[in-house]
Amino acid sequence: MTPFLAAAGPSGLTAYIPLIFVFILATFIGLDVIRNVSRLLHTPLMSLTNAISAVVIVGAILVAGPSVSDEHPLWITILGLVAIAAASVNIVSGFLITNRMLKMFKSRKPEEKS
Amino acid sequence: MSPEFRDAAVQVTYLVASVLFIFSLKWMNSPQSARRGVWAGVWAMVLGVGGTLLNPAVAVSSLPWIALAVMVGGLIGVPLSKVPLTAVPQRTALSHAFGGLAAGLVGTAKYYLWLHEGGANLTTFRMFAISAEVILGFLTFTGSLMAAGKLQEILPGRPITYRGQLMINFLTLGGAIACATGLIINPQWFFLFPPLVILSLAFGVMLIIPIGGADMPTVIALLNAYAGLSAVAMGFVLDNTLLIIAGALDGSSGLILSIIMCKAMNRSFSNVLFGAFGSAQEAAGGEAGKTVKSASAAEAAEIMGQADEVVIVPGYGMAVAQAQHRVRELYDQLTKRGIKVKFAIHPVAGRMPGHMNVLLAEADIPYDDLIEMEEINPEMPQVDVVLVLGANDVVNPAAKNNPKSPIHGMPIIEADRAKTVLAVKRSMKPGFAGIDNELYTMDKTLMVFGDAKAVVGDMAKALAGDSGMH
Numbered sequence: 001m002t003p004f005l006a007a008a009g010p011s012g013l014t015a016y017i018p019l020i021f022v023f024i025l026a027t028f029i030g031l032d033v034i035r036n037v038s039r040l041l042h043t044p045l046m047s048l049t050n051a052i053s054a055v056v057i058v059g060a061i062l063v064a065g066p067s068v069s070d071e072h073p074l075w076i077t078i079l080g081l082v083a084i085a086a087a088s089v090n091i092v093s094g095f096l097i098t099n100r101m102l103k104m105f106k107s108r109k110p111e112e113k114s
Numbered sequence: 115m116s117p118e119f120r121d122a123a124v125q126v127t128y129l130v131a132s133v134l135f136i137f138s139l140k141w142m143n144s145p146q147s148a149r150r151g152v153w154a155g156v157w158a159m160v161l162g163v164g165g166t167l168l169n170p171a172v173a174v175s176s177l178p179w180i181a182l183a184v185m186v187g188g189l190i191g192v193p194l195s196k197v198p199l200t201a202v203p204q205r206t207a208l209s210h211a212f213g214g215l216a217a218g219l220v221g222t223a224k225y226y227l228w229l230h231e232g233g234a235n236l237t238t239f240r241m242f243a244i245s246a247e248v249i250l251g252f253l254t255f256t257g258s259l260m261a262a263g264k265l266q267e268i269l270p271g272r273p274i275t276y277r278g279q280l281m282i283n284f285l286t287l288g289g290a291i292a293c294a295t296g297l298i299i300n301p302q303w304f305f306l307f308p309p310l311v312i313l314s315l316a317f318g319v320m321l322i323i324p325i326g327g328a329d330m331p332t333v334i335a336l337l338n339a340y341a342g343l344s345a346v347a348m349g350f351v352l353d354n355t356l357l358i359i360a361g362a363l364d365g366s367s368g369l370i371l372s373i374i375m376c377k378a379m380n381r382s383f384s385n386v387l388f389g390a391f392g393s394a395q396e397a398a399g400g401e402a403g404k405t406v407k408s409a410s411a412a413e414a415a416e417i418m419g420q421a422d423e424v425v426i427v428p429g430y431g432m433a434v435a436q437a438q439h440r441v442r443e444l445y446d447q448l449t450k451r452g453i454k455v456k457f458a459i460h461p462v463a464g465r466m467p468g469h470m471n472v473l474l475a476e477a478d479i480p481y482d483d484l485i486e487m488e489e490i491n492p493e494m495p496q497v498d499v500v501l502v503l504g505a506n507d508v509v510n511p512a513a514k515n516n517p518k519s520p521i522h523g524m525p526i527i528e529a530d531r532a533k534t535v536l537a538v539k540r541s542m543k544p545g546f547a548g549i550d551n552e553l554y555t556m557d558k559t560l561m562v563f564g565d566a567k568a569v570v571g572d573m574a575k576a577l578a579g580d581s582g583m584h
Contacts, residue, residue: 023346038145039471049338064180090209101475104475
């Protein structure tokens, strides 16, 4: 696993500037997008972001992925697998419950106007 | 596939996944597009995971184990998605705990892995990011477990305080930061890593136990932000843009929700975190001399039946009594008579942001009739009848009139300005925050004592029976 920026510098902060840019811009997008979320939907929003934050499964897979060897001890793999399971709980329950809640939101039915 | 091609494929899937995550949240801006947002999120996750499996570092021999771990998580996740809607706050807190745990474990694994390799990869910046990931991840883990325990009422909801608590909390966090600083100076000082983990775990517990049940909506939102930030820190550890973007979206969501919650209670972050709200109850008992007027459910129904506009102010008490479906019957009976019915929703009604909306949506109340506090308050003087149902502090005029009240300055739904107030309550006991409510002793207020479900059911029945006579 060669991180695509590792070659740019051994320890310098400069190698990480592009990632810091990404972080800052993503935060601005996030603040703007979330501000426009309807207050009606703040509970589903929270369960949706629960599921989205389970993207940490990506890191967990990278830890659990390499075959076990002297350089990659078994217990590291086990930590990674536990992390994968924990993140999967959030992915599955987060998306399912968000969908379940959103199905309940209905507009006023036209026949009730009579 | 050559490794270069696979690397490129990984980056492209991450790019698409990031865009989909942004759209997923963007489509949450209205109930019509929100379900599309869920699908965008699902696809983003599938691409993110699929792209990661393409990474040359992931060995084919590991795939069955990864699949097994995903299945184990899925088996726990499915029942967690079927909890009753009153339990959604606990479920949310619990899933923040899982997210924090995953982040903390990955940070720990990366540290020991790179240490084991000789430490060349443990650069200053990475060590900083690992420390942030581990502190945030593990404090979110234990803190969220405590919050879930309080919401589930396994743990006492009242704040747990003791002498010197603030000092001990600061020392714990300070200790964790000192360990982290040591590790950043010299990553080879591995003996500092276990105390870093333990102090972070301990701090999560200590941070939450002094916070009362009434503040849990803010706490859940704040823990949501921490979970997001730990994902961002993981992204910096692993040079992974997808993690940084998704984590930043999650972090900003948690931040905005906690700001909304704080504003709705007129509190600052530091006040929520260190104020031990609700522990002060010394001013109780001043109610003794005042009398309240009460009415039966049938009398209350008659008053509502003669109104042009009825505003219902629901609180968590309504959900606890499982009265939502009876409320729907009452809503139907009133609208059938041409009476306008609206629901006034305070931002902190319920136990998490937006909780009350979901509870009413479950009872098939159209969302067009769920009105936010700021919109309903100017209409209040024209409203004939306000029906307060299981809400208490959010309609307490003391928030406006009594500078000594612990909730003074908190924005409220101004039920006291309506022409008539009907309040359904089990007894005269003070609410979640333990504060007396002068709304109940006002001249225009009629109390309807009893269980919310039974009372509202009787009201609906009285209206149904009555309408036959017309």
